[in-house]
Amino acid sequence: MNRNGGNSSMTIDDVARLAGVSRATAGRAVGNYGNVSEKAREKVMRAVEELNYRPNAIAQGLRNQNTKTLAVIIGNIKNSYYNSLVFSIEDEAMKNGYNVLICNTNEQERKEIEHLQTVYSKRVDGIILTSVYPVDHLIPDHLRHLYDGDVPIVSVDRKINGMDIDLVQSDNEDASYRAAKYLISLGHRRIGLIGTKDYSTVRERIRGYRRALVESNIPIDYSIIVDAEYAQPNAGRMLTSKLLDQNNGITALYALNNTLCGGILLELKNRGMQVPRDISLLAWDDEELNQLFDITTISQPVEETGRMATRRLFDLIEHPEKRKEKQILQLKTEFICRKSCVKI
Amino acid sequence: MNRNGGNSSMTIDDVARLAGVSRATAGRAVGNYGNVSEKAREKVMRAVEELNYRPNAIAQGLRNQNTKTLAVIIGNIKNSYYNSLVFSIEDEAMKNGYNVLICNTNEQERKEIEHLQTVYSKRVDGIILTSVYPVDHLIPDHLRHLYDGDVPIVSVDRKINGMDIDLVQSDNEDASYRAAKYLISLGHRRIGLIGTKDYSTVRERIRGYRRALVESNIPIDYSIIVDAEYAQPNAGRMLTSKLLDQNNGITALYALNNTLCGGILLELKNRGMQVPRDISLLAWDDEELNQLFDITTISQPVEETGRMATRRLFDLIEHPEKRKEKQILQLKTEFICRKSCVKI
C-alpha cells in the first residue's frame, strides 16, 4: 500500500501549502478559473504533480450541486438490447466528462423504485430509464414524485403511462406494419405472433401488425397471438410450442422481442421443422443468431437510441427550461431481408 | 416539474425545523443512531414523510469518507462474459447497499487509465478491474500508483503483471488441459487453436493444451495456434479461414474465447463444412449458440466470479489490514459434453 498512491488523501490545502500559495489560488490554478499569475500557476502545477493530487469530486459535488454522474435504470444488462444501450450511453457520457451508474431492475417494480430512490439520494444529474411499469398501469400517487422530481429523466424504448417524460424509441408501429405487409405479400395469411406482454413497445408492434392485416382484409385471430412475461426464460420455446400444438395452420412466425429467437429455433429443431422450408420466420433485433440462420430481421438502431437519449438528457440538464416540453423521438429501424421468409 | 418532487432540495435542517427539533436530533432519528426519544423520533419521521426527505448521499460521503459506490472497469459491456459479470456484481453490490459505476475501456490502455483517474476522483470505495495491460507488459512507473493506491482493487479474469492485486479467475490451465485430453482421447492429434493474444487468461489455456499434448507425445505445431487482437470483429471467421487455408490436416478446432464461435461457424458453413462431420469443435464459454449447435463447451461460472470478486472487495473495504495479503481465487469450470466432437 503506497500512502501516496491513489492519492485520495491529498487535498487542495496540501497543494497550496507545498506551492506556497493560498488555498484559493491553488484552487483557481487547478480548476482553471479566475485569475492566476503564470508564476503561481506553475508552482501549483508542480505541487499537483508531485503530490499526485486529484480534486475530490465528492467535495466538488457538494459545493457545485452536481455529480457529473448519470444513472441508467434498465431491466437486465445481460439482454443484448440493454447492453448495447448502456454501451452507447457510457461512451457518450464519458465524452462529456460524465460517469454512469448502472441499475438492473430485473423487470421488477420494487427494484425500479429502490433504484430511483438511491440515485436521487446520490444526486445523479440525470436518469435514463426503461420503466417496468406496464403500459396500462398508472404509477401510484405516492411514487409519482420519483418520476417528476427535479432530476431530469429520459425514457427509452417504453412509454411511461401518465407521466410527461421524454421518450426515445424505434418506429415500432410502422416497422411492424411493413414487416407484416411483407409477409402478406409472400402469401401468408396466418401469421403467428410471439411476444411479451405489457409494454408499450410490444403494443405498438402488434398495432402495426393488425393494421396490415386489416388493410388486406385478413381476419385477426387472437388465438395465434401469444405472449409471456418479459424475461421469462425459455419464453420463445414455450410459446412456439403452444402455437404449434394448436395446429392452427400458421405459415409464418413473427417474433416481437430479441430474446425469443433461440428458443423458437430450438423448438422447431426439436420438431424436425426447418426454416423456411416448413415455416417462415421474421424477428425483431439483429443478433448473431439471426445472421447465422439467415433470419429476416427488423434491426433497431440501439446505440443510436442510447446516444440520442443521452444527448437529450444533457440538454435537459443544461437547460432546465426545456424540461417543460415533452419530446418524443422515433428512430428508424432497418429491415434486413434474408432468407427465412418464403412465398407460399 | 414538482418542486417538492425528487425532493433533492430538502435538507435535514428543513426536517428539523418542521419537526421542531434540532438538526442533530433529526439526524439521529433519520440515521437511526444515538439516542432519540420516541416522541421526537415520531415528529421527525412525520416531517420526513411530509417533505419527502432523503439524505444527501454526497454530503454523507464527504463527511463519512465513503461513497457506497464501486467501479467496474471492463472491456466492453456488449461482450457476454462482461455483462454477466456486471450483472452479478451489481446484484451483490445492491444487496449490500452499494451502487456500481460502469466503465468500458474498449480494451484500450488509455481509457483504462482515464477511468481509473476519474473513479479515484469520485472516491469510489472499491474497484473491480479487468485490465487491458497485456500479460508481459509492465505498467509504467508513473501510473503504478493507480493500481496501488488506497482504494482496494480486485482483478477479474486477467492477472496484472507485476502488481500485487487480488484475482478471481477460472481454472484456465486445468480446464484447458482436460479439454485437450478429451480431444486427444477421441483420436485427434492436430488440434487447431483459435484465440486472442496477450492476456494471462489465454496464456494459461494454451499452457493446459500444451501440457496435454506433451503428455501424449504429440508434437506441438505452432503454426496451428492462431490469434488475433482482442475485440477484433470477425476474428473467429478470419482465424478459421487462416487455419483452413493452410491445409494442415487439423481435425479439430478449439476456440479459447467466447466471441469466436459465431465466426467459426459462419466460415465453416461458407466452406460447406459441417460440425462434427467434417471437423470437431470445442469452445470456451456457453452461449445460446453453443446450445443451438450442440457444441461441446467449457463453461465458466461467470456470475459466481462476479459475486466472489465483489465479496472479496467488500472484505478489503471493511478490513483494510487484509489488503496486505494477496489472494488468488480459482473457480471451477464445467465441461459440457455435447455433440460437436467425434472420434476420428
Added chain:
DNA sequence: TTGAAAGCGCTAACAC
C-alpha cells in the same frame, strides 16, 4: 492577483 472566510449537507464529539 491574491487571501480570508463562508457555506454546500451531513455526522459526531462535546456540553448541557
Added chain:
DNA sequence: GTGTTAGCGCTTTCAA
C-alpha cells in the same frame, strides 16, 4: 435526551 458546533474538501464572494 437534546442542542451547539466543528469540519469533511471544495468553490466563490468579497475585500485587500
